[in-house]
Amino acid sequence: MTEIDRLVARLRRYQGPVLTFMEVCGTHTMAIARQGLKQLLPDTIRLVSGPGCPVCVTPVGYVDHALALAAREEVLLTTFGDLMRVPGSRPGSAPAPSLQQASAQGARVQVVYSPLNALQLAREHPESEVVFLGVGFETTTPTIAAAVLQAEAEGLANFSVLSAHKTIPEAMVLLSGAEDLGLAGYLCPGHVSVILGTGPYEPLAAVHGMACAVGGFEAAEVLRALVALVDQVEQGTPRVDNLYPGAVRPEGNPRARALVERVFEPADAAWRGIGVIPHSGLAFRKKYAAFDAALRFPVSLPAPVEPKGCRCGEVLRGVLDPVACPLFGRVCTPENPVGACMVSSEGSCAARYHYTLEA
Ligand code: SF4
Numbered sequence: 001m002t003e004i005d006r007l008v009a010r011l012r013r014y015q016g017p018v019l020t021f022m023e024v025c026g027t028h029t030m031a032i033a034r035q036g037l038k039q040l041l042p043d044t045i046r047l048v049s050g051p052g053c054p055v056c057v058t059p060v061g062y063v064d065h066a067l068a069l070a071a072r073e074e075v076l077l078t079t080f081g082d083l084m085r086v087p088g089s090r091p092g093s094a095p096a097p098s099l100q101q102a103s104a105q106g107a108r109v110q111v112v113y114s115p116l117n118a119l120q121l122a123r124e125h126p127e128s129e130v131v132f133l134g135v136g137f138e139t140t141t142p143t144i145a146a147a148v149l150q151a152e153a154e155g156l157a158n159f160s161v162l163s164a165h166k167t168i169p170e171a172m173v174l175l176s177g178a179e180d181l182g183l184a185g186y187l188c189p190g191h192v193s194v195i196l197g198t199g200p201y202e203p204l205a206a207v208h209g210m211a212c213a214v215g216g217f218e219a220a221e222v223l224r225a226l227v228a229l230v231d232q233v234e235q236g237t238p239r240v241d242n243l244y245p246g247a248v249r250p251e252g253n254p255r256a257r258a259l260v261e262r263v264f265e266p267a268d269a270a271w272r273g274i275g276v277i278p279h280s281g282l283a284f285r286k287k288y289a290a291f292d293a294a295l296r297f298p299v300s301l302p303a304p305v306e307p308k309g310c311r312c313g314e315v316l317r318g319v320l321d322p323v324a325c326p327l328f329g330r331v332c333t334p335e336n337p338v339g340a341c342m343v344s345s346e347g348s349c350a351a352r353y354h355y356t357l358e359a
Contacts, residue, residue, distance in 0.1 A: 007223035012042045014230050020046040020182055021211075021229050022175065022318050024168055025189030026053035026346020031217040033351035040223075045230065048181070048318035051171050052189060053346040054136045055082045056316055057271045061304035062135075062164045063088040067097055068299040069131055069162065070107040075297070076125055078118035079133040081111045082344045085337060089305040115147035115161070122151065122159035131293045134161040138195040141165050141282060142256035145263040148291045160293040163282060166269050168192050169200040170280035176208040180319050185211030185229045187222070190244055197252025198240045205238040212240040214248050263288050272340065273313025310339035315348050322349040329353060 001009075023029060029049045032038060038047055051057045067088050070077045077099070084100040103109040108128070112118050115132050122130040134144050144161060151159040168189060176183055188201055193214045204210040211232035215225025221244060228241040242248055260282065269281025284292040306313075309327050314320035322328050322341065332338035334350055341347040 003220050004223060007220065007227055008040045010227050011040075011045055011223070011230060014042065014044050014234070016044065016234070018044050018046060019184040019230065019233055020048060021185050021187055021226065022048050022050040022181070022183055023187040023189075024050040024052040024172060025187075025192065026056075026344065027191060027217055028052065028187060028189065028215070028222070029348055029351050030346055032222060033355040035219045035222075036355070037219060037222055041226075045226070047187070047226070049315075049348040049351075050175060050318045051271060051274060051316045052168070053316075053341070053344050053348070054140070054166065055080075055086060055344040056312060056340045056347045057166060057171075057274070058083075058086075058135050058164050058340065059270045059272045059304065060087075060089055060306055061270070061301065062162075063098075064301050064304055065294075065299060066099060066133055066162060067102055068301060069293065069297055070099060070102045070109050072129075072297065074129050076108045076110065076121060076128040076130045077133065078110050078112045078121060078130060080113075080135065082346075083133055083135060084109070084111060085343045086340045087307055087338065087343075089302070115144045116150075119147050119151055119156065119159055122156050123154075126158060128158060129297075130159050131297070132159070132161045134163045134165055137166055137168050137189075137192050138260075139191045141260045141264065142195065142253075145259040148263050148288055149259070151291060152288070157290070160291050160296050161284075162293040163264070163284065164269070165264065165282040166271065167266070167280050167282065169196070169204070170277050171271060171274065172201070172204055172210075173208060174274065174277055175317065176204060176210050178317065178319075181317065183210065184233055185213070185238065187225050187229070188212050188214040188240070190214065190216050190247065193244065193248040193252065195253045195256050198242050198248065198250050199252070201240045205240050209238050211238045214240070214242045214244045216244040216247065271316070273316040307338045312339040312341045312349075315341050322352040323356070325349070
């Protein structure tokens with residue numbers, strides 16, 4: 001009997017009321033779908049995907065803002081690749097624009113692999129305003145903060161960031177109280193926890209009664225974390241178990257967090273499908289306001305319009321299985337995405353599409 005067989009057998013021995021656990025990490029969502037782990041679970045254990053994909057939770061208004069910046073002659077817009085195909089607002093029957101389309105029509109939009117690449121572009125193009133689209137969770141923000149500090153040290157005045165950064169524990173707290181979800185606990189994110197450590201999840205267990213387990217991405221690592229969650233529920237002792245100790249230290253990475261805290265401060269942030277969550281975003285501190293693209297290039301935009309028929313919001317809250325969206329796989333596919341959850345490589349809809357329809 002393999003370890004995976006033993007772990008699955010343990011989960012199948014669970015006989016109590018249905019338990020719903022949520023993963024809040026896009027890499028977990030893809031790993032779980034790729035390895036077919038949900039199919040191994042008994043009917044008494046549900047694992048739903050939450051708002052763990054940073055591109056997916058970025059509101060359509062941010063894409064509209066990015067498109068408005070891309071339209072400015074002096075701007076060289078830089079972004080991670082996932083954002084390129086996310087549709088912006090689609091008023092009436094007009095086709096939804098995306099950065100990819102803007103680029104095809106002549107806007108200067110460049111995919112980069114790191115904000116440091118954007119910094120290099122700022123050095124090479126002093127005549128341009130290089131704007132980096134800052135979308136990401138705790139794993140991404142330290143490098144963005146480092147890029148800002150480097151720009152400050154070099155006196156690079158033509159580099160700025162349009163910040164839509166988000167922090168995940170606040171969303172977890174909010175969803176822990178959602179009656180329509182009825183969560184029993186969280187498979188806590190692997191990569192984010194490398195930075196955060198386990199401390200930020202303690203209130204989820206102590207105050208909100210959520211079972212919490214940090215897990216890795218291999219099948220056995222995910223299943224070990226699920227077993228820990230079931231153990232906590234059966235024992236009636238919600239706590240934070242670290243089942244990924246090779247990568248996640250209890251204290252996380254204080255140096256990375258210090259970098260972020262130097263440049264950014266907590267701010268309310270809008271999440272697609274969820275709304276504004278207090279203190280779940282990162283805004284530039286006053287000292288670094290010169291690097292804030294939202295301040296440097298203010299735009300006046302009409303109210304954002306979500307893609308018609310797209311139910312990303314419910315998918316991101318974990319209350320709708322992607323296949324239950326009427327557009328899934330028919331109108332909305334990775335080749336012709338209607339919503340962000342089908343675009344991003346970490347999106348729940350893309351994961352279901354690639355590993356169910358294409359499997
Ligand atoms: S399948 Fe497409 S339209 Fe439906 S929720 Fe997902 S991204 Fe939106």
